[in-house]
Amino acid sequence: MIVCVAVVGQQNNPLYLQSFTEAGDELKLHHIVHCSLDVIDERVNNPKKSWPTLNETFLGLLYPSENYKVYGYLTNTKVKFILVTIDMEVKDADMRNFFRRFHAAFVDAVSNPFHVPGKKITSRSFASRVSAIVKSFGSGTTA
């Protein structure tokens, strides 16, 4: 189950952060997303080292913690998508698929002429679309 998805802008500014848990661990998720930027930063700054394919947008598992796994995705415009899940066994293909759909939703959201680049995404349709993707991801793995 995905507990949190986040969009982080070029300057590591949070653009969108949505958690999908009932428990009040939002702050913890904030911390996890914030900390995972360390790894992304490293990969963004040293793309040659240890990352064989330059065109790869999917960053894979960023770091595993005791309960969570954090996956990352980097767009060409250096916008980062971060996903926090509590599923310990996730197939990379599922993850890629998820991020691809998420990316499409994001592109649609920022294509809105009323969206100011660099500002937080407040679109409700984006939120509902994201939660739909998140839900389908959960069902996809179980099915």
Next chain:
Amino acid sequence: MEPDVSIETDCEIRVAVLPIGGPIPPPRLRDYLSMLSGHRRVDLSSVSSFYTEHQKSPFTHQPWDSGSLRFKYVVGGAPPSPWEDFQSCRKTLAVVGLCHCPSSPDLSLVADLFAAACKPYTSALVHRCFAFCPSDSQLDEGKKVDKVILFPPSDRQTQEIHMLTMVQDLAASLLMEFEKWVLRAESAGTILKTPLDSQSSLSSEEVIKAKKRRLGRAQKTIGDYCLLAGSPVDANAHYSTAIELARLTGDVFWHAGALEGSVCALLVDRAGQKDATLEEEVKYRYYTVIQLYRRAYLQDNAQRVSTVSFELEAALKLARYLCRQELAKEVVELLMGAADGAKSLIDASDRLILYVEIARIYGSLGYQRKAAFFSRQVAQLYLQQDNSFAAISALQVLSLTSKAYHVQSRGASQKQDTLSNSLGPSHADGGKMHQQSVVSLFESQWSTLQMVVLREILMSSVRAGDPLAAWSAAARLLRSYYPLITPAGQSGLASSLVNSSERLPAGTRCADPALPFIRLHSFPIHPSQMDIVKRSPAKEEWWAGSAPSGPFIYTPFSKGGSNDSNKQELTWIVGEPVQVLVELANPCGFDLVVESIYLSVHSGNFDAFPVSVNLPPNSAKVILLSGIPTKVGPVLIPGCKVHCFGVITEHLFKDVDNLLLGAAQGLVLSDPFRSCGSGKLKIVSVPNISVVPPLPLLVSHVVGGDGAAILYEGEIRDIAISFTNAGTVPVEQAHISLSGKNQDSVISIARESLRSALPLKPGAEVTLPVTIKAWQLGMMDSDHASSKNSSGVSRISKEGSIPLLVIHYAGPLTYNESPKNGDFVSPGRRLVVPLHVCVLQGLRFVKARLLSMEIPAHVHDSLPNPIFVDDGSAEVVTSPNSVNSLVKIDPYSGSWVFRLLELELSNPTDVVFEVNVSVRMDGTNNGNGVTSIQNYAADFGYPKTRIDCDFSARVLIPLEHFKLPVLDGSFFAKESQTTDGLGSKISNPAERNSKAELNASINNLITKIKVRWQSGRNSSGELNIKDAIQAALQASMMDILLPEPLTFLFTLAKNGIANEGIKSPKELSEQTIVAGDSSIQSASGSNTRFKGSISAHEMTPMEVLIRNNTKEPIQMSLSVTCRDVAGENCIEGSKATVLWAGVLTGIQLEVPPLEEVSHSFSLYFLVPGDYTLMGSAIINSATEMLRARARTDSSEETIFCRGSPFHINVVGAL
């Protein structure tokens, strides 16, 4: 768990450092410690001189030339670890006492104290007590007390050498002790216990097992000592044996320990080298170690003692060893594993150490955010301990994290700034700084996290009893996140600000500003009374070329430049107060009391005056901050100093500008000014401000009140303006000029009185009279006035229409106190004094007319007046009292003319005017023969014309004969050049040219006529009649001014032909008399005077004089006609009543230029009565000029000249 572990920790000799005796001043203690702790590594080669081999050393492979002993100084000592048998490096092997002699005079007491202090350190092999700064008596005493080593008082360098010797001695002693210990252990064996063993029940089986294991454990411990003694090869040998034995006996825990030791030995042996194979080896062995520890942990899980800390320590050691960017993933895995293990740690302080270490390793790996995360965990652990020291630690740790979360205190970040950029911020690189801070604004969007961190900092600092840190945290929280905090929370923060400030001394400063938000609003420009003008000393007009030239005080170009920081420059003057407008905003929900706010000036040449402000909730205010420049030089104003919530902070304009910029881009939560209802984003940059030495300052006021003088149109009034030098420097140069509208209304300025008053000392005053003639109200104004009149308001004063008196003045040219720049010239100043005049409408012209009348002259025998003088100019001889006559005789045409200018004036005002006409006369005639105007007395003596309110009246102005004597071609010069008919068109430029010339002569005429008025006692003025006269004269201009080309004059021939001479002399004489008096009495218009002059039935000889007024000869054919009263031609026709002799028609004549030709003829009147004689001529081959004069269009037309009629009164024969 122990802090700061690494793989090499195993080879460090732990030395407890204890202060002994009386209290040591902290700087002293720090000094002594730094001397000691410099010697962490002591080379074996240097130890050898202190070393004596008592027996054969067990360390057979000791590298005397390359090896070293390592020390780890534990200040204050540490309680003995239960695990010290397991790892010898955990033992405190030596104790060093530090004593400050001045505070502990009795050295023997010191020795006793030291001995007591060493007691708890049972495993300590060597004790040393160092005493510093002994007195002479103590030096003597010290010889007796051998336990205490006295450091002779000397300089630091000597003491350091001394310390080095002592440490080397300590190392040698330790080495010998190690040897002893190893020898004893090898021979006698040793009991090694760990907490694990003590817990195990000693069944018989266990005892046998323990005996087997003992050998292996002893080998491991000997290995430890070898390592400590700096002999890795020996250590390795012992460790190998130990590993073998441990494996055989299944002693997993000790196996792991020995393996760990062997890795350390490997690294020490390969000191400094780091290659891939070594790394692989270390990695492999350490993973094994971790595995073994885990196994030991699982195995002994039943026991109450946990060995998990050894596993975690091993993980940390490996992580620290591997800590490199390339291996980040591995390190992160190790660390995450270690962090997971934290849960199984029972002891909170172990967990604390673990998190500290994890955070440190993350930090050195470059993962700042993760480091910050674990630091926060550390802080939370500290906060769980309920004491203020823990809280202080928590505060310190949190302060470290604040950078990663972008909430750091300005004080900390400024230090970094100054390190990186020692030049300090200047205006020039403002743009770059801007960019950076905008980028950092992006990251500052993790408001959820940031607020949590700041809250924790606030909480921990309150608990730690650090009011300044609490204040700073609360200020940061409030300033940055007020939109996310409820009004109640905001008030809570405000009260915590106040609470913490109560515990701070008054006047405490903090680097972090709280509220309000302050931005620069504007720099008010100098009022026009204090304008500063650059002075160029080379020029006479030194102010010329300085910025605001031209008629405008403000040019649109200079106005537009106000946003550009590079262009705008301000000049302030020493000792003259200046003002700056700033805008404050309080976006929070409580009343903000700013106790004082003033400009913060870093250049130190400015005295700022504090102001106190109250800001209601959600409000913004523009306030005026003032100050006085005190010294010459540039002034930098980066922001404001604010005393608010009990603490003084500096608010930089730049920060708020960045904030507003961020708000405009949607990066920052909210624009505090807009949320307070203030205006839009407007970034005003601080201009370059320079302070110049004192300048004089003129202050003006109008004597008799500064109110506007109310004048009627044309009124003349003297206004006295007094100038006072309010500055501290004398005025040495001053120049008055005029600007603005209606400049010509200022008739005179007493420039001399100002000039003579120079130099104007400080405080001195000079009064300057200025004469003003109120100007004519324009059409618009008068319309305005008339519309206003209906409502009873008749005064008009428009700011824009008043003239301005501009005074450029300056002090001494050079200023002595600035010798550095020799070309420095103190600027001048400009004072603009508006002459406040309110012009009321006065008399109004209704109409102006030219009244012209011609009275035909009578024929008589002599010319009445012209007498030709030598130079050809003519003078009219008039009788003395002819001055008063309005009727003048035309000397050429001989007719009487009567010309008056009639002005009809109405008085719409509510006062009475009296009008008086005077004509100023030229004293002399011009040489070129302008004959017309004679010397008049200035006053005609006419009664004054009084015009009552709302009435109109007429004023007559006599116009004298202004004809020119010669019809000059120059008037028509251009026309004669043109060849075709077009030449005479009205639109021709020549025509205009001539018109202009005519206008000039008319103007000349008009200036001589003054129409003065007086109203009441005080007001008097002059009527502007120029336009009226011009309008009236325009039409008949040519006729008035230019003479006819030919003039005709009829006279009775005196000594004409034949019988005329018979004329009675009496009559002749009578005629001359009459002629002489003609001009006197003719005004009465009576012609009876000529009775008997010409009789009917007599042959009357007459002659006609034809004068050519042009400069060219004229050929013509002349004819003379005579008409009776009825206008019938009485010469020709069947009923002719006049007979004639001579030729009357078709007389061909040529008149030379400017001369006369006479033609004689005789008339015989049959019937008495009045007759009219008239000459006329058809000009042959007329010139262009004549055509122009005659206003003909085509060149074919004949030019016909007609003289003015002459009357002849023929009396009857009786």
